[in-house]
Amino acid sequence: MTDTAVFKDHDVDSTVRVKWWTSRVAIYGALILWSIICLFPIYWTLTTSFKLAPDVMRGNMVPWYDFMPRWKGWESLGISPRLIGEVSTVREEFLKRFWNSAIIATSASLLAVVLGSLAAYGLSRFNYRFGFMRNSDISFFFLSQMILPPVVLALPFLVLYRSLDLLDSQIGLILLYTLMVLPIVIWIMRDQFQGIPVELEEAALVDGLGIWGAFLQIVLPIALPGMVAAFILSLVLCWNEYFFAALLSSTNATTLPVMVASQTGSQGINWWSMAALSSAAILPLIVVAIVLEKYIIKGMAAGAVK
Amino acid sequence: MSAEGDLLHTVTADHISDARKRLGKAMVWGTALLCVGLALWQTAFELDHVSTGFANWRPVLYAYMLWATALCVAQVMVRGEAGKRTLFVLPAALFVISLVIFPLLFALYISFTDWNLASIQGPQPNGWDNMVQMWNDQFYWNALKNMVYYVLAVGVEYAIAFGLALLLNAQIRARKFFRVVFLLPLMLSPVAVSWMIGKSMLEVRFGPISRIVRELGFEPSFFGTPEMARFMIMAMDAWTFIPFMMIMLLAGLQALPREVIEASKVDGATGWQSFREVIFPLMLPVSVTAIVIRIIFKLKLADIIINVTSGGPGGATDSVTSFIFREYRDRSNVGYGTLLAMVYLVLIIIFVTLLLKLVSRWMERPA
Numbered sequence: 001m002t003d004t005a006v007f008k009d010h011d012v013d014s015t016v017r018v019k020w021w022t023s024r025v026a027i028y029g030a031l032i033l034w035s036i037i038c039l040f041p042i043y044w045t046l047t048t049s050f051k052l053a054p055d056v057m058r059g060n061m062v063p064w065y066d067f068m069p070r071w072k073g074w075e076s077l078g079i080s081p082r083l084i085g086e087v088s089t090v091r092e093e094f095l096k097r098f099w100n101s102a103i104i105a106t107s108a109s110l111l112a113v114v115l116g117s118l119a120a121y122g123l124s125r126f127n128y129r130f131g132f133m134r135n136s137d138i139s140f141f142f143l144s145q146m147i148l149p150p151v152v153l154a155l156p157f158l159v160l161y162r163s164l165d166l167l168d169s170q171i172g173l174i175l176l177y178t179l180m181v182l183p184i185v186i187w188i189m190r191d192q193f194q195g196i197p198v199e200l201e202e203a204a205l206v207d208g209l210g211i212w213g214a215f216l217q218i219v220l221p222i223a224l225p226g227m228v229a230a231f232i233l234s235l236v237l238c239w240n241e242y243f244f245a246a247l248l249s250s251t252n253a254t255t256l257p258v259m260v261a262s263q264t265g266s267q268g269i270n271w272w273s274m275a276a277l278s279s280a281a282i283l284p285l286i287v288v289a290i291v292l293e294k295y296i297i298k299g300m301a302a303g304a305v306k
Numbered sequence: 307m308s309a310e311g312d313l314l315h316t317v318t319a320d321h322i323s324d325a326r327k328r329l330g331k332a333m334v335w336g337t338a339l340l341c342v343g344l345a346l347w348q349t350a351f352e353l354d355h356v357s358t359g360f361a362n363w364r365p366v367l368y369a370y371m372l373w374a375t376a377l378c379v380a381q382v383m384v385r386g387e388a389g390k391r392t393l394f395v396l397p398a399a400l401f402v403i404s405l406v407i408f409p410l411l412f413a414l415y416i417s418f419t420d421w422n423l424a425s426i427q428g429p430q431p432n433g434w435d436n437m438v439q440m441w442n443d444q445f446y447w448n449a450l451k452n453m454v455y456y457v458l459a460v461g462v463e464y465a466i467a468f469g470l471a472l473l474l475n476a477q478i479r480a481r482k483f484f485r486v487v488f489l490l491p492l493m494l495s496p497v498a499v500s501w502m503i504g505k506s507m508l509e510v511r512f513g514p515i516s517r518i519v520r521e522l523g524f525e526p527s528f529f530g531t532p533e534m535a536r537f538m539i540m541a542m543d544a545w546t547f548i549p550f551m552m553i554m555l556l557a558g559l560q561a562l563p564r565e566v567i568e569a570s571k572v573d574g575a576t577g578w579q580s581f582r583e584v585i586f587p588l589m590l591p592v593s594v595t596a597i598v599i600r601i602i603f604k605l606k607l608a609d610i611i612i613n614v615t616s617g618g619p620g621g622a623t624d625s626v627t628s629f630i631f632r633e634y635r636d637r638s639n640v641g642y643g644t645l646l647a648m649v650y651l652v653l654i655i656i657f658v659t660l661l662l663k664l665v666s667r668w669m670e671r672p673a
Binding site: 027028030031034035037038039041042044045048056057059061115116118119121122123124125126128130138141142145146147148149150151152153154155156157158159160163164165175176178179182186198201202205210211212215236239240242243246247256257258260261264271274275278281282285286288289290293296297300301 | 313314361362363364367387390391392393394395397398399401402405406409410412413416469470473476478482484485486487488489490491492493494495496497498499500501502503505506507511512514517545550553554556557599602605606608609612613626627630631634640643644647648650651654655658
């Protein structure tokens, strides 16, 4: 393209055009392909929850076109227009699991965000010496918890909780989940606090606030979006956690993933009810993802770019 | 991290009376004594030296929490302004120490006993027996070997994630829509994924993917051969976790200086050249962070394996975590399982330390 000017109907111009179009087609083709890969399993689960046995066996895919949606799958959970007014033990059971998941995930995330934000703020502002440990050592100590595999803690905790009578209790799981997400929260929040200029707090101190006052009244409101991001990310991790819940809960404190897992083996070809259960387990987080996508991305991007 | 002195300077002009200091110290020591005393009493009760005691160890736990609170309060009472600063980190540190260090020490003890939850008598130390058993346990070594495969799969995931991040960073319409859609798999719990994909979509008779494979003229068998089963597990795990790497890489791409890329365009670099010579080297730090974190997550892989194949066929898909999970679930073998877990922890620490060392050395070298 060095000595040929680009005009409307020149040869070079049309090759540029073709090139542009092919790159567009390639980009959108790849985007749509991956969207299908991402969405199809979700679509499949949602539609299967409205199918009957013959629909499953014939492999019908499109509702109203080749099968009639029925509430059969959801009826097995006691959630359908027909059963919603009646008393249903299955629904009670399901709601109990759902409620467990919700309580455990939110409290663990809240606790982790509170503890983690405090620690991250302290580490980003002051110099500590605990014995031989300096700031970088303390940070490393917190972050290194991330590599701790759950199996190492699971069995000691099983024995420990048995003697503490915390087995199969919500508090027991909350403590463990907090421990699990704490390093991630500290990682995100340290990044947030380092981005806030110290001059703000210095001004607050001059105006007569203590360090805790400056933290609570000045820094916290600024860091709130970061905290929301850390909270949402922890929520997702806790909601989906299976390993600890499977080992440490049996009847009272079981969460949704444990319920889903316990049904997979027994149901056989009873796909509609499994699909309904799976849909119910994933729907809350799909809603969260769609509504709060900004925060999730913010949270995950926080530590990546320095 | 600042090297010397606090980033936020505070002037400490505290006049703390001796009485206040003494009270603070007394609080810590008093509650500590209470905690230790209760623990000793409970131990004596369980060993039948004392006739009365508590039904469980809860009271000791409460005493411990009281001690932790007293320790936090005493920081301010004894050290004033400096104590207030410590108060930021202390709760989290206490929390982690009491939930990690104590159980780890406990685990170290359990791992050298023959404790089986199903047997009536408690743990009996059995020296190196567990070690010997581990050394001869083909399935454990097999699981470790599988972990190597699983970790290597991160490379492929990285390539796909980078491609997707580049796509999302291109000039496209409806970017927000695609970003949300690409993020969705990460939101799903691995347990639900193992049913949605592993148990229904890959089901041999009625699963949609099996249908497609049959249309293409092959006989669908996704978990029949070891290689295929392992690949399927890798694919499902990749499906859920690719968005994670993708978002980190996307954030990195968006933080790249625009001028450098434009300059390379002005200099006449083609798309591929500017990617290879400019974008990729600039993205190295972000890539390394994403890969290291992904590997750390990968080392915990278990949920999908437990629920889809439970290690089969013949242990071909077992990860260390799922193997130990079954060791406990099926045989209640706490002592041996804990030893396996501790060995795994040591291996992980060595591996991750080496990885970080290698990465930092490699990154320091001028590109």
